[in-house]
Amino acid sequence: MRAFVTGIGIASPAGTGVSEFLKSLKRSVPLIMPLSLFPVAGGLLLPVGQVPSFQPPNGIPRTHALAEVAAKQALQGCPEPPDAVVVGTTTGGILTTESLLAADIRDPARYLWHTPGSVGEHLARTAGCRGPVLTVSTACASGTTVMVIALGLIRAGSARRVLAVGADSLCRLTYFGFSLLKLVDPAGARPLDRDRAGMSVGEAAAALLLEAGHEAPVGALCELRGGGLSCDAYHVTTPDSEGRGAAAAMKRALEDAGVGVDNVDYINLHGTGTPDNDAAEGRAVREVFGSNPPLLSSTKGIYGHPLAASGAVEAVIGVLSIRHGFVPANVGCMNPDPDLGITPLLEVKSRPLDVVLSNSFGFGGNNACLVVSGPTADGRSAGLASLRGFRVLGSACLSGAGLLHETMAALERGDDCRGAAPDTAVSCRLDAAATRRLKRLPRLALALAISAREDGGDTACSPRSVYFGTGLGALSETYDFLARLFRTGEKFSSPTDFVGSLHNAPAGLAAIQFGSRGANVTVTGTDDSFEEALYCAGHLSRQEDEPILCLAADEAHGVLSPRIDRSTQGDGPVLSDGGGALLLESVDDANRAHLFPTFLGFPVRGLEVIQHLVRALGGAARICEQFGGVMVGIPWAVRDTANEQLSCFLAETGFPGLVVDYRRVLGQYATVSATACVLGLHFVRNGRIPAVLGGSAENSLGGKGILLLGLGTKVSAMAVHR
């Protein structure tokens, strides 16, 4: 199955709507201007890419509003809603949250739009999507990563119409954060220039509607030919100076697209304008294309660097350049740096284009590359033919009781495992000196990763790719960064906290720990983050990326957790945290799988989603035949909806076995489903579920598996087998 672009949309500093944006691309004028979106107390006025005259409708944060504008354009004229939504964002509602924190607003009802996951949910609701809703945060590689995931969904037959969006708004966190890292050019970004001194932070949203087909449908604009993901596994912010990870991503994308280096007509560079990025990218391009690369340019001199949106904006640029037969100019560059070894195009060039390559590289060493081509080009279907299941090579979890064996022992004793994972359990796997800069979430994640790897033992080798899920991200770093910023009148804050606040930082650290240079994806889909991470792995896994490390964690933060995750109220004064990690190998034969991420759905029309879930699992009889128990995640904040969904599930299936709500015993946090999944695997191996979770002392599974259900705002089903 192939993926065709049938709709595009954009909201950017260079225009909102395709026609305005196209004019800006051709005019080749920098549109980076001094920040005016919010006042800066300390007087630091820097040039940014700001969407002019944009007022979000009441109550909706800027990122969500920008995303909606782009999405609506892409969906225009499409008679059916998309059956999947994939969104890349790093900011989520943080611009709004910053104001709430500064004013010490504590009411959780005001923080409903904070999480990155809420952007995906908002778009799904607006578009009427009933299928998988995935939210990805891989820093500046996000916008391209979502395109690669969307392509994976279509090839595997999991979706026929995918809305893929990248969106980020300006906010204080990134505005001051990048400046504290000394990565911002006070004169405005000058990509590839000899005198370049940094990036210009920007905002934007761009959307592509992708449709499945064996050949181009009528009205197809372009085809998404292929994609490649890799990780530098080098440093949390500095790219590998040799550009090896970037080169790997480009090679993978080309191979995936079935396109040779000689067939590429234009490369849209990541080209942020930082000395390090442009240098590493130059080396990577020469490594892949030799001394005679195709025409190339960075377009960030026009609109700045809109972070997660950049890959999506540049995918739109790829489409427009092919449709309108022109190569955009490398605006902002007066004197190309001869040390780069690549010469950017300094003026727009009209010529027919067929194949465009687009690069996006982000902190954490995340690299993503996309190949877009004209719709009439000869295409072939590459990649996976269907969603993969997994064999578990090693596992680990953290709960209020400790690591896996401590948690299992506590459950057998009949003890509650809620609460924050004990420090001793978290720290025992970590090298104190190497982790001195790490706060709670990365410590949880690394402890889990190392434990799972250890559990794999000698029979498994180190993971080559990482899929990380987190509902709320690194709360300590985010809070500490903003608190210090506000306390000092916006003059000072911690660069370490800014870097640590990025949702994909833990995944980057795990990659460095194990030298995992394959795909590296961070998923931030609130209560479904773990399920979505595994679902992505199921669509993207490739031989050279295995074994896979799939993990998920959330931290308990005294101030932010109660405000941002209303479900924490269900635990009373106790705040819980922890997570789970799995070392996995994909399997061809679904019957050999220990774990199968069967279903993700979005409840748009009442309980219809449960009927779809039952169907996806093979029907009532098959469910009762396969599973001896059901472990359900009922997030407290949406318990009424979730309980209704559960009743519907039981009515539809007549499931006779044990049904347990694991959050009552494991705690209320977004990625507790990962903890539950790891425990579920062990329950299945032992043939029974401990009585503290429900039922009686016996609770035999009768040799059958466990069904892991996630209910509430989104619905998920995962099969766990022996």
Add this chain to the structure above:
Amino acid sequence: MELIDELKVKIIETLNLTDVDPARLTEDSSFFENGLNLDSIDILELAVMIEETYGVSIENRELGEKMFVTLGTLARYIAENRL
């Protein structure tokens, strides 16, 4: 307290260098490989601490490279430029 002794404590605190004993640091202690073994983010963190505490700002990379060689070079620069 002498500036350099104050700096030792502040550096250890800012970067959470819990295994470093301030008594073992000297004027000639290096920030990099054969000394404190700091990376680029650590240096940026120290730059913020120095500006906030002493009012000395590090405008650019070149200046940073001159200041962050040994504890002694850093202490001297701060002493000469502090507010």
